[in-house]
Amino acid sequence: MPEVANVMDRLVSLAKRRGFVFQSSEIYGGLGSVWDYGPLGVELKKNIKERWWRSMVHERDDIEGLDAAILMHPKVWEASGHLAGFTDPLVDCRQCKNRFRSDDPRIKGSPGQPDAQCPVCGSKGTLTAPRMFNLMFKTFMGPVEDAAAVVYLRPETAQGIYVNYVNVLQSSRQKIPFGIAQVGKAFRNEITPGNFTFRTREFEQMEMQFFVKPGTDQEWFEFWREERMKWLLGLGIRSERLRFHRHTPEELAHYAKDAYDIQYEFPFGWQEFEGIHNRTNFDLSRHQEASGKKLEYLDPATTERFIPYVVETSAGADRTALVVMVDAYHEEEVGGEKRVVLRFHPAIAPLKAAVFPLVNKDGMPELSRRIFDDLRKRHNVFYDDGGSIGRRYRRQDEAGTPFGITIDGQSTQDGTVTVRERDTLRQVRVAADGLAGYLAERLRG
Ligand SMILES: [Zn+2]
Numbered sequence: 001m002p003e004v005a006n007v008m009d010r011l012v013s014l015a016k017r018r019g020f021v022f023q024s025s026e027i028y029g030g031l032g033s034v035w036d037y038g039p040l041g042v043e044l045k046k047n048i049k050e051r052w053w054r055s056m057v058h059e060r061d062d063i064e065g066l067d068a069a070i071l072m073h074p075k076v077w078e079a080s081g082h083l084a085g086f087t088d089p090l091v092d093c094r095q096c097k098n099r100f101r102s103d104d105p106r107i108k109g110s111p112g113q114p115d116a117q118c119p120v121c122g123s124k125g126t127l128t129a130p131r132m133f134n135l136m137f138k139t140f141m142g143p144v145e146d147a148a149a150v151v152y153l154r155p156e157t158a159q160g161i162y163v164n165y166v167n168v169l170q171s172s173r174q175k176i177p178f179g180i181a182q183v184g185k186a187f188r189n190e191i192t193p194g195n196f197t198f199r200t201r202e203f204e205q206m207e208m209q210f211f212v213k214p215g216t217d218q219e220w221f222e223f224w225r226e227e228r229m230k231w232l233l234g235l236g237i238r239s240e241r242l243r244f245h246r247h248t249p250e251e252l253a254h255y256a257k258d259a260y261d262i263q264y265e266f267p268f269g270w271q272e273f274e275g276i277h278n279r280t281n282f283d284l285s286r287h288q289e290a291s292g293k294k295l296e297y298l299d300p301a302t303t304e305r306f307i308p309y310v311v312e313t314s315a316g317a318d319r320t321a322l323v324v325m326v327d328a329y330h331e332e333e334v335g336g337e338k339r340v341v342l343r344f345h346p347a348i349a350p351l352k353a354a355v356f357p358l359v360n361k362d363g364m365p366e367l368s369r370r371i372f373d374d375l376r377k378r379h380n381v382f383y384d385d386g387g388s389i390g391r392r393y394r395r396q397d398e399a400g401t402p403f404g405i406t407i408d409g410q411s412t413q414d415g416t417v418t419v420r421e422r423d424t425l426r427q428v429r430v431a432a433d434g435l436a437g438y439l440a441e442r443l444r445g
Helices: 001-015 039-058 074-080 158-164 165-172 218-232 280-293 318-327 364-375 389-399 410-416 432-442
Strands: 021-023 033-035 063-065 090-092 100-101 138-140 151-152 178-187 201-211 242-246 258-266 269-280 309-316 328-333 338-341 353-357 381-383 402-409 416-421 427-431
Touching: 001 021, 001 318, 001 328, 001 338, 033 039, 033 218, 039 063, 039 178, 039 318, 074 151, 074 280, 100 416, 138 318, 138 353, 158 178, 158 201, 158 309, 158 318, 165 178, 165 201, 201 218, 201 318, 218 242, 218 258, 218 269, 218 309, 242 269, 269 280, 269 318, 309 318, 318 410, 328 416, 353 389, 364 381, 364 402, 364 410, 364 432, 389 402, 402 432, 410 416, 416 432, 427 432
Parallel strands: 063 178, 353 381, 353 402
Antiparallel strands: 021 033, 090 100, 138 151, 178 201, 201 309, 242 258, 258 269, 269 309, 328 338, 402 416, 416 427
């Protein structure tokens, strides 16, 4: 599949060239599967996170925000089951020293047996029997590196929400059903990271835990499944590249009663980038038991006591950004020339508009600068007076900027400017005074 690889390669190359994503510590040869977001990438990801936050927290009465710390009491991970169960059986090749997940489909035969074949070096009988390996990053708190000082980098943001559930409930005066939303970093020492920013060891999650009365959990599960798909479609992602995958009983996590992945059709195949999970009362029950603190809810209407069920929506911010980039990436021919364009939804585009004086004389730079200074108070906009106008348009196409505003000789006479639309290439003349309103209308939603 050389063509498939090429699309991804070209996107990775564009991402670096235009400042979306860089390899971490590149001048030292890079750190495996760790990535940094450049000037355009940080804006794109921030816009996605802000849009998520607005739809989850600001536009709803029944969800509160939280920002819990990455480091937590180690007992959290005992109670959650991560310390014991958060493991992947691994297999090593004694010949080539490569390490694989024991369920790697490329392995022929049963690892540990003489007939098993290494997928890299092809040796037979060199694969070890599967061994367990904890995916949590371990570090030490304080000056002494002993067992008593061990803490972990959180492998999911959800537990910070569970241990704060009573604090938030009481301080916000919410009633069940209600939710807590959080955006933050999480860490997993993945064995087989890869596919650019898709699978990384450090990543950012956008999670919302919705606390409900037992018995109403499946209804809420269905509600949030639909809501999340609607939100993704609202980002402009092509619907034919999105689908649900329901977990089979074998796939279900230890805490889940029902779960759906939302998958996207990447150039490297259908892959999960968000999940909706019915986590039951597993986590809160375990924390109540382990901490000895009551985590029950007293229903003020019925005076019933219960431990709430939790419906979780868990999205990867990095994966969502990758989905958005892959989905937006287009190569096309315009006037006999190839153009590469990122068709971002205007609301999440890193730059909303670019301002171009046609030439650097005759009052055009002064007028352009005035327009630019006015627009930048409201939007992230870019000023570019270098090179031919065609080249300047192309650069903004690659950055995914929805509007190009050109100030020409006519502008200094009658106060109108040309607005070029990235996707349709349509050009319209708009009064400079009305630009802010023109853009605001098109950047909404
Ligand atoms: Zn080998």
